[in-house]
Amino acid sequence: MTFSLFGDKFTRYTGITRLMNDLNEGLRTPGAIMLGGGNPAQIPEMESYFKQLCQDMLDQGKLSEVLCNYDGPQGKDALLKALANLLCDELGWQISPQNIVLTNGSQSAFFYLFNLFAGRYANGSCRRVLFPLTPEYIGYADVGLEEELFVSAKPNIELLPEGQFKYHVDFEHLSIGDDIGMICVSRPTNPTGNVITDEELMKLDLLAQQRNIPLVIDNAYGVPFPSIIFSEATPLWNSNIILCMSLSKLGLPGLRCGIVIADEKVISALTNMNGIISLSPGSMGPAMAIEMIERGDLLRLSKTVIRPFYKQRLEHTIETIRRYLSPERCLIHKPEGAIFLWLWFKDLPITTEVLYQRLKKRGVLMVPGHYFFPGLEHEWSHTHQCMRMNYVPEAEKIERGVAILAEEIERAHKEAGFGVPAL
Template identity: 30%
Template sequence: MEDIATSMDASADRQWLNLGIGNPAAIPEVTATWQRMTAEALADSFHDTSCRYGPSRGLPRLVDAIVAYFNERYGWDIGPRNVVVGPGSQMLAFIAAALFTGADGDRDTKLVLPMSPDYTGYQGLSMTPGGIVGIEPVVATGGHDDRSFRYLFDLPALERQKDVGLLLVSTPGNPTGRCASPAEIHSLVAAAEDHDVPLMVDNAYGAPFPGIANPAAPPVRHERIVNCFSLSKAGLPGERLGFAIGEERHIDPIVSFLANCTLHAPQLVQSALARALETGALDTMVEKAISPFYARRRTFVESLLVESLPAGISWRMYAAEGGMFCWIWVDEDWFDDLRMYRVLKERGVFIVPGRHFFTDPEHSTGLGRHPRQCFRVSITADEATLAAGIEVIGQVLTDMHAGTSRVPANT
């Protein structure tokens, strides 16, 4: 992602087609609603939120709004001590990794990703070398003419894993858009119980917001689960706001960690979120704007990929149920994700190489070259950029297959 940003900044006069971007789409109705919520917070609570320190757990008004929202919507029985608000769900995941993994008596416990590939940001959550382990999935494909594939949890491998400190999974997943079913979540809970550790579930794309999933399975409440929620994909990525819900024994240490490292999350946006929850504005955004937009956009992008990627090569697209990306597997000996990235970059198109979503792509025991045969395409760019970029992707794959693509040096 740094290479994409620096390359675009260094050649600002060049027309780039960025299909690697992780930003959510700019949906006018969503932007307008957050502007209104923020303006109201600015007018009513600027002095109390921006001109004063606040509690590390989160603004009481927001914590109370979260408690009321989840109790009413899902029938949960949580209180304020089950909630912590932080500067983004990724920071909350980092804090959990720092608290629940690492030195533990005479051993070092690990952050374990039950499904690899998963979000690249998880790869830097451990301060201990070798402190993160990704469980490789079982790859399931359809018939010869079926261009789709899926990943299945390898639960026996997860059960065999030693020195576990914390399990962490995203659903819908980044990069695949794979949604863990309630039954699969309960299987992961059972694994967490066997290892006597927490299970952190990152709902950054899921229910109740932003609801970029089909079907949008509700989050699961369990004493082992720490559910994380983010406002980034609901339209506020730059404000860095997220929150977690779990048992007090898991939440209280996170509150203490926040108090010592950053004191509290930004408070003006906390006030805006409280209003959005209390008034139902956030639910309206999800139901009327966010969910329909991404459903339409996914259909559009998947149809472009089917039309543009060459029929004469063995490629498959992940059978995604949500998220903001398409995940492509090119099952050919000649294909390499970094090579494709470099060729596409020379032609003004960015994607994200797949290997970065695996914890040890060069030494896979069960997947072989698969981690180096995948790439991620964002569906959030405008339709013209998507159409032009995917056309170039198809051309590059054709050239790579024919052996006519040139790999640029020093890129």
């Protein structure tokens, strides 16, 4: 049996496949410490809320209606209208239901978008997706139909007090050639928790408009929901911006509901792609989101439950890391949002791929950093010095995982003949 070129490309074992396999196996392995995957936290208050919401929908006969009918390829009409009204009222954006389409998760949305604006054109030319700031989301790396669909730019690194650092867009060396069909950023960024500044975002928007290409913003963790963001960040949207959102980080990843906000021409294109590839988006997530909006709960719970929960977990995890790992051993990217910490082991004598394998043998799952640099054209040692850590598990698991991490880092230094650095 022989696969097509499409089959050869999309049957490879990739970084995102390994991450999801680790997540699946770890959840079913007693004692495993899950510091790698992107599962959101099971927040007790949110779990109780969702249980009651589903019970109310069942009692009112709404679940049967949802489960037994297709929605249209653009997604559930009532949610498109409710979201448009919510965003107009909350953010002042001039959008209508025709500016919104739903997809079966954000991963599907990015498959559509990357291949809509990049790849091979009718005139024989090829265009690529530019990531102006890496590291970026691991799930982007393998969704292109064409090889070498991505190009990314190295960041400027600002060293900060208390063993932290922050990535910035290096506009001085940022090159946007005629072969770029789209600019893409995530805000907050998975894996680093970085939030590019308002100034950086507006500069990127201007550059995209000047070149008549879209700026895509992955807003899966951002405002106005789920609001897992801990720095000042003004939401931005206009007809040249494609904004991607999700219900996953509310605590509903299994519902696979992505949201794309864009110009009507883009929405029409994505709607047609939905119809061809999956008939229509799933209905359960949109139905629950409608109820949350109508009850006034979507933004309220994001601000008063979800964000404070993650903020507390984040602060506790950083405190734990610092009890076991000094800044000389481990730098931490300034945590401005999302559900991860990005750790930089600047002087580690082994690669973080080797460190990942050692941790996995001891039941600790993290993600080595080299997977998060799609399209980086030149070798950079920094890519092998970083790891992504999910900080949402319980405090006891975080402490056990960090203790094992510290032991393996010290082991690596001792094997290489290095002692503990002077403080």
